[in-house]
Amino acid sequence: MALHEGDRVRSAVGYGGLGTNLGIFRTRCQAGETVFLVQINKGGTSADLRILFPRYVEAEAARLGCGPLKLNLPRPGEGR
Template identity: 35%
Template sequence: MTAREPREWEDAEPGALCGVEGLALPAAYREDLTSTRVGGDGGAVRVCEARGVLSDASLRMTTVADPGLAQIFGREVLRGGSRLKGTKGFGSFNESRALYRADCRTGPVVFMVEQKDDVESGGHRLTRDLMAGYVAAEAERIGCGPEKVTPPDA
C-alpha cells in the first residue's frame, strides 16, 4: 500500500478520530460513527471518512496541504456560507460543508469538513460540531498550529 491509498475501515477512536491525537468525536455521535478510514497520509491531500455500522461514509474531513491545490477552494472559502474566524486564517460554513484556509509556514492549507448524510444523533450538525476541533488538531499534526477557529453563532 502506498501513502496515498485509503486504508481499510477501522474502529473509530473517540479521542483520536482518524488517527489525529486531540481530535475527539463528540459523544453524541459515537454510536452513529463507528469506523473510519484514512487516505493520503504524507501526500498533498489527506482524507478521512467516518461511517456507521450499516451506512456509507457520512462524514469526510480533508486537509489540502499543497498550496497550489488549496487555491482551488478560494471562492468557496470566501463565499461558501457564514464566516469562520481564526487565528491564522478565515473560512466559511454551511449546513453540509465547512472550509477554513490557514496561512502556514509552507503556504496556504485548506481544512474541510463535509457531512454527506444525516446521522441519528445530531441531524446535520457535524460540520459545526467538528470544525473547530478538526482544524486545531489537524493543524498541530501537520506543524501549522496552534490554530483556533470560531464558528458563527448557532
C-alpha cells in the same frame, strides 16, 4: 459555497466558512497555504459539522505545524 456574513469562520491566522453540510478553512502552514475541508454526508447534520469541523482543523493544524489554531464559529442561525 457562497458565504454570507454569518457563515464566516474566523481565526487570528486564517479564514473560512461554514455551511449546512460543508466547512472550509484556509491558513498558512510551514509548507505554504493550507485548506481544511469537511463535508457531512446525507446522514449527518449541521450540528455534527459544528462539532467536528473545529476539532478537525485545530488537530490537523497542530499536526502539520501551523497550530495551535482556535476557530471562532458563527452562532447557529446567525446571518442569512
